[in-house]
Amino acid sequence: MSVTFSRFAEAVKPEGAFDVLALARNLIAKGKHIIELEIGDSPFATPSAAITACITAIEQGNTHYAPSSGLLEFREAASDYVNREFGLQTGPEHIVAGPGAKTFQTLFAESFLNAGDGVLVFSPYFPTYPPSIERRGARMVLSPLKQARRFRPNIDDVDNFLRHDRSPKAIYLNSPHNPTGGIALREDLVAIADLVRGRDIAVFSDEPYDQMAWTAKHHSLLAEPGMLDQCVGAYTFSKSFSMSGWRLGFSVSSVPSAQMLAKLTNTTLSCVPPFVQLAGAAALRSALDDRDSMMQEFRTKVFDLVGRLNSIPNVTCLEPGGSFYAFPCVAEICNRHRITSHGLAMYLLEGADENRGIACLGGECFGDAGGGFLRLSCSEPAARIIEAVDFIAASFLASERLARYLHENPQFKLLEPYAV
Numbered sequence: 550m551s552v553t554f555s556r557f558a559e560a561v562k563p564e565g566a567f568d569v570l571a572l573a574r575n576l577i578a579k580g581k582h583i584i585e586l587e588i589g590d591s592p593f594a595t596p597s598a599a600i601t602a603c604i605t606a607i608e609q610g611n612t613h614y615a616p617s618s619g620l621l622e623f624r625e626a627a628s629d630y631v632n633r634e635f636g637l638q639t640g641p642e643h644i645v646a647g648p649g650a651k652t653f654q655t656l657f658a659e660s661f662l663n664a665g666d667g668v669l670v671f672s673p674y675f676p677t678y679p680p681s682i683e684r685r686g687a688r689m690v691l692s693p694l695k696q697a698r699r700f701r702p703n704i705d706d707v708d709n710f711l712r713h714d715r716s717p718k719a720i721y722l723n724s725p726h727n728p729t730g731g732i733a734l735r736e737d738l739v740a741i742a743d744l745v746r747g748r749d750i751a752v753f754s755d756e757p758y759d760q761m762a763w764t765a766k767h768h769s770l771l772a773e774p775g776m777l778d779q780c781v782g783a784y785t786f787s788k789s790f791s792m793s794g795w796r797l798g799f800s801v802s803s804v805p806s807a808q809m810l811a812k813l814t815n816t817t818l819s820c821v822p823p824f825v826q827l828a829g830a831a832a833l834r835s836a837l838d839d840r841d842s843m844m845q846e847f848r849t850k851v852f853d854l855v856g857r858l859n860s861i862p863n864v865t866c867l868e869p870g871g872s873f874y875a876f877p878c879v880a881e882i883c884n885r886h887r888i889t890s891h892g893l894a895m896y897l898l899e900g901a902d903e904n905r906g907i908a909c910l911g912g913e914c915f916g917d918a919g920g921g922f923l924r925l926s927c928s929e930p931a932a933r934i935i936e937a938v939d940f941i942a943a944s945f946l947a948s949e950r951l952a953r954y955l956h957e958n959p960q961f962k963l964l965e966p967y968a969v
Contacts, residue, residue: 557680557683557684560683561683562676562679562680563676564676564914565676565910565911565915566910566914569588569894569898569908569910570585570587570908572898572899572908573585573906573908576898581903581904581906582904582905582906583906583907583908584907584908584929584933584937585908586907586909586925586927586928586929586934586937587926589727589788589873589926590787590793590926591788591791591793591843591928592791592928593791593843593846594791595792595795596790596835596836596839596840597836598831598834598835598836599790599792600828602827602828602830602831603824603825603827603831605827606823607824611823611824612822612823612824613823614820615646615822615823615826616811616820617811617812617814617818617820618645618646618811619645619821619826620823620827620830622826622830623644623799623826623830624646625641626829626830626833626834627641627644627646627784627799627833628640628641628643628801629833630833631771631784631801634759634767635768635769635771637769637771637772638777639801642804642807643777643801643802644799644800645800645802645810645811646797646799646820646821646826647798647800647821648796648797648798648818648821649785649786649787649793649796649797649798650755650756650798651677651798653753653781653798654675654681654721654753654783655680655684656814656817657719657751657783658681659685660810660813661718662685662687662718662719663686663718664685664686665687665688665715665716666685666687666717666718667690667710667715667716667717667718668687668688668719668720668721669691669692669706669707669714669720669721670682670689670691670692670721671691671692671693671694671702671721671722671726672691672693672915672916672917673728673729673912673916673918673922674691674721674723674916675723675727675755675915676914676915678721682721687719691916691918692706692710694726694729694731696729696867696878699731699867699870700729700731701732701734701737702722702733702737702741704737704740704741704744707744711745711748711750718749719751719752720745720750720751720753721752721755722741722752722753722754722755722770723755724756724767724871725758725759725761725767725869725870725871725872726758726871726872727757727758727872728872728874728910728914728915728919728924729869729876730851730867730868730870730871730872730875731870731871732762732764732767732870732871733770734765734768735765735768738768738770742770742773745779746774746775747775750779751780752779752780752781753780754769754770754771754780754781756769756783756784757783757785757798758788758872758873759784760789760840760844761789761847761871762870763851763852763870763871764868764870765870767871769782777801777803779803780802781801781802781806781810783798783799784800784801785797786798786829786832788873789840789843789844790829790832790839790840792828792829795828795829796821796825797821797828797829847927850931851869851873851874851875853931853934854875854927854934855867855869855875855877857934857935858875858877858925858938858941860938860942861938861942861945863879863885864877864879864882864945866878873926874924874925874927875924875925875927876912876922876923876924877923878921878922878969879893879921879922880921880922880966880968880969881969883921883963883966883967884966884967884969886948886951887955888955888961889913889920889961889962890911890912890913890919890922890923891910891911891913891914891961892911892958892961892963893911893923893961894909894910894911894923895911895958895961896944896951896955896961899954900950900951900954900957900958901940901951901954902940905940907937907940907944909923909924909925910923911923921968921969925937
């Protein structure tokens with residue numbers, strides 16, 4: 550007989566972007582023309598400084614175990630980076646290397662959460678937050694992000710959580726925000742810091758889009774007085790340095806927290822490959838011009854995408870404060886056709902045309918608060934983004950075809966209208 554899986558494993562929902570990615574690639578393999586706006590990956594080449602450093606490191610034999618906290622050279626480069634960019638005062642002892650930023654969601658939860666603890670999460674949220682929290686038997690307490698407030702965190706909800714939750718212990722903060730593109734302003738961070746300072750509250754400050762702040766300078770909560778002692782900041786090379794496949798990131802925290810994260814890294818991952826770390830160190834020191842050039846192109850593309858989406862009737866899309874995603878509200882279209890926003894995304898991929906399609910994500914992939922929205926990335930060339938918006942606009946007008954798709958896929962029927 551086969552053994553049974555745990556209740557936790559059975560209940561885990563995978564990241565929706567990768568499910569849609571797999572479906573899109575399957576359709577492409579069958580000959581369908583798909584424009585992929587679903588995955589948050591950079592289309593640019595990895596900077597040459599990182600590639601050269603990696604090859605040199607391998608040739609010099611840096612192919613064995615490394616310290617679980619990371620190579621000193623890498624941690625020094627990461628510390629210098631956050632000190633310069635965000636005004637922190639750290640040394641290499643505050644840094645832990647990791648395979649991207651995502652792992653630190655889980656290590657943070659393992660470090661600070663006990664069963665029954667409350668964790669405030671702003672919703673919509675990155676879809677791997679819930680499993681990280683649920684692994685520890687902790688509870689998510691949701692604070693909705695509103696388009697009317699440009700998706701900024703609600704400070705009143707933070708205050709209420711700290712005052713009234715039976716066991717408040719942690720906050721997950723993501724800015725610039727995926728999927729909405731909202732950013733926490735400096736005044737928001739000051740208010741959050743004032744509320745949590747001196748309390749037994751840990752904050753996971755998820756900052757993979759730190760170089761994608763378009764309307765204001767990115768500020769880190771870790772820079773507020775006392776917050777390095779209560780926060781774990783997570784950073785990645787996937788976005789700013791176009792190194793998603795290298796699987797490299799790092800955390801920034803107090804020394805005791807860094808020691809704990811390194812210990813937990815040791816028990817789960819052993820270490821990040823040293824040649825990958827040396828590539829990252831080279832990127833942090835020698836590829837800043839490449840980074841800035843890529844970020845400028847991302848900014849141009851995302852604002853162009855938003856402008857074109859706003860030309861579609863009954864679609865409203867804010868210019869994002871950061872990230873390389875557009876998060877248009879399509880609630881009116883969904884309500885009219887009685888289809889969920891996830892169903893609308895699947896219609897654009899599968900049902901709008903036999904030969905062509907658009908891969909994007911329904912807002913429900915990021916929690917119930919994302920219902921009525923779509924998330925589109927800017928990972929395709931500008932000409933294909935224009936083609937995608939034209940296709941979306943025409944597909945929304947094809948009422949009979951949309952109705953036929955919903956009839957064939959009743960699981961996407963919208964039971965309650967979205968708020969508009």
